[in-house]
Amino acid sequence: MSTSGTAGQPFDRAGRDERFMRLAIALGERNLGLTWPNPSVGSVVVDESGDAPVIMAQGATQPGGRPHAERVALAAAGERARGATLYVSLEPCATRSSRDDGPSCTDLIVAAGIGRLVVSVADPSPHAAGQGLERFERSGIPMTAGCLADEGARLHRGHITRVSKGRPAVTVKLARSTEGLAGSRHGPRLMLTGEIANAKVHVMRAHADAIMVGVGTVLADDPLLNVRLPGLESRSPVRIVVDSNLRTPPTSRVVTGAREIPTWIVASVTAPVDAEKALTAHGVEVMRVSADETGRASLPEALQLLGARGITQVFCEGGPDLADALAKADLVDELVLVTGRSVRGQGDVPALGLSLQDRMDHLDLWAEEQIGPDLFMFWERP
Ligand SMILES: NC(=O)C1=CN([C@@H]2O[C@H](COP(=O)(O)OP(=O)(O)OC[C@H]3O[C@@H](n4cnc5c(N)ncnc54)[C@H](OP(=O)(O)O)[C@@H]3O)[C@@H](O)[C@H]2O)C=CC1
Ligand SMILES: Nc1c(N[C@@H]2O[C@H](COP(=O)(O)O)[C@@H](O)[C@H]2O)[nH]c(=O)[nH]c1=O
Ligand SMILES: [Zn+2]
Incomplete structure (x- = not known):
């Protein structure tokens, strides 16, 4: 040699x-x-x-x-x-x-x-x-x-997270305006990021095993949560909605398309059985977990369940509410904050809740990337 x-x-x-x-x-x-x-x-x-x-x-x-x-x-x-x-x-x-x-x-x-x-x-x-x-x-x-x-x-x-903790790793991605707003409770959907940033997010989706949102995002935006990059359409991961009381409308797009791309809804044990039937009729799988002290579906239990199903990496594209609840339960392994510079619409929902702000002090900022007009910042658990 x-x-x-x-x-x-x-x-x-x-x-x-x-x-x-x-x-x-x-x-x-x-x-x-x-x-x-x-x-x-x-x-x-x-x-x-x-x-x-x-x-x-x-x-x-x-x-x-x-x-x-x-x-x-x-x-x-x-x-x-x-x-x-x-x-x-x-x-x-x-x-x-x-x-x-x-x-x-x-x-x-x-x-x-x-x-x-x-x-x-x-x-x-x-x-x-x-x-x-x-x-x-x-x-x-x-x-x-x-x-x-x-x-x-x-x-x-x-x-490594699944083997050592029994749950998938969680990446929380949140887009915000330069004023720190992530959405609009009352007006039309706030568009925060440009085309190139959106394409990058679709690549990140394709590299995850599952995309997760809270029911708040389904009700506000009726998202598709699939990969829409040319040539990568077949790489859409499992879609997961955390929805304690099964409020997800059977007419929403994640439900009506559940036979093409799997949709799993995590509900609490007390959610109505009739609502479950209306969703499973479309091919949705409903999973039940305990309610936490606030009456919502327990996130630690939900993630253990996903780990048991073989999911190793969850990409959370839910709103500020779910992101903050994940942070509160110390379930954020990676945070991707995208600051959009081409905002269309009026926002009124702050992106970073108190728990997430607090958790960020315990995460390391390891990369920043300018994508078109938008700035991606990556934090990770040390
Ligand atoms: N800028 C961005 O990156 C994004 C912005 N948005 C915007 O955010 C807004 C929606 O916000 P938001 O309501 O926060 O959406 P979320 O996706 O965070 O959904 C929140 C809902 O998830 C359900 N949930 C179930 N279990 C839990 C739990 N343990 N902890 C917390 N929530 C739980 C709750 O409903 P229940 O109690 O009934 O279960 C809760 O209301 C919209 O304006 C949307 O456009 C949405 C996604 C990304
Ligand atoms: N994918 C992968 C590995 N995966 C590791 O091998 C373990 C057993 O895999 P299996 O027998 O297929 O169920 C699996 O739990 C994981 O720890 N190992 C490797 O040498 N190379 C690979 O490419
Ligand atoms: Zn091997």
């Missing part, structure tokens, strides 16, 4: 590792939203034996969660994987959840004769959790862990 860099430059192994890990993470990002209940992992096989590294193969977890990324990449590399370096965004699995789906990625990596392994983040799943490390050591495969750990943790936030 070459230890010298090109043209007499000192060899920068960490820099090279980051470069290929960035590619592995980008591959994983592509299939986000398609692989639940499994994580969307990315993997790259690189031949480092010559003067310059050569990408032999790449892979990502396939829709439905299988085959795993390493299996895709190793199958594509074939014999060329022998002695090569494997980059993978998540610690490879050491056992499988089903006997019918072939060996674990750890077994595949050892059998393929991989010479070196580079991993971004650990997988806390009982199918991984360090079990493969000893086998790699015994097989003489050196491993570097923690390469681009922040980016890897972001990619796998949903999976």
Whole structure:
């Protein structure tokens, strides 16, 4: 294996590792939203034996969660994987959840004769959790862990949260005017952001397993909550409405279209049975949870239920009320605030409630992005 860099430059192994890990993470990002209940992992096989590294193969977890990324990449590399370096965004699995789906990625990596392994983040799943490390050591495969750990943790936030907390990760997205207003209780719908920002939000929708709103948003806006980017229409995630008393109108678009895109409504145990029947007649699934101390559907219970159904990442596009209730229950893992500079309409609902303002002090602002006239700000749980 070459230890010298090109043209007499000192060899920068960490820099090279980051470069290929960035590619592995980008591959994983592509299939986000398609692989639940499994994580969307990315993997790259690189031949480092010559003067310059050569990408032999790449892979990502396939829709439905299988085959795993390493299996895709190793199958594509074939014999060329022998002695090569494997980059993978998540610690490879050491056992499988089903006997019918072939060996674990750890077994595949050892059998393929991989010479070196580079991993971004650990997988806390009982199918991984360090079990493969000893086998790699015994097989003489050196491993570097923690390469681009922040980016890897972001990619796998949903999976890691579901495995460690039993619930999906929650991203709350709120748009606001420069005056801090998010909507209008009485007037027509407030349009806050421009076309490019809206397209970006649709990509974020496509990368989530589910989009969630409160019934307030359904009543005010009758939203479709689907992905409307050309070519990505099939990537609309499950739609979830939190609606304690089943006030969602059977004529609303999330209900009438429930056979095309699944709509799940989370209600409290006391919501009327007749209302449930009117909604399920359209193909909506109604889930019941306890009422909290305010009489509303319990959000911690709702999220545990979604975790049990395999949802790893929820994108909340509800209004300020639901966003604030999520913050109060400490259920906000990521906050995306979009400040719109091309506001059309008059607003009267403040975007940030007191609990969300308070929670923001405990989140880290990690990125800002100007998209057309609008500003995206990203906060995350440290
Ligand atoms: N700028 C933006 O990003 C957005 C703005 N909007 C705007 O916001 C306004 C609607 O606001 P809002 O009413 O806040 O909409 P929400 O989507 O936040 O819905 C709120 C409703 O969710 C229901 N809910 C169920 N369980 C809970 C719970 N545990 N905690 C809190 N709420 C719960 C409540 O109704 P119940 O008690 O009956 O269950 C509550 O009234 C509209 O003007 C709309 O246009 C909407 C979305 C995004
Ligand atoms: N998607 C993915 C992994 N997913 C991990 O493997 C576990 C078992 O998956 P399964 O047997 O398919 O149910 C799953 O719970 C998760 O921890 N692992 C990987 O090595 N690479 C991958 O691409
Ligand atoms: Zn695997």
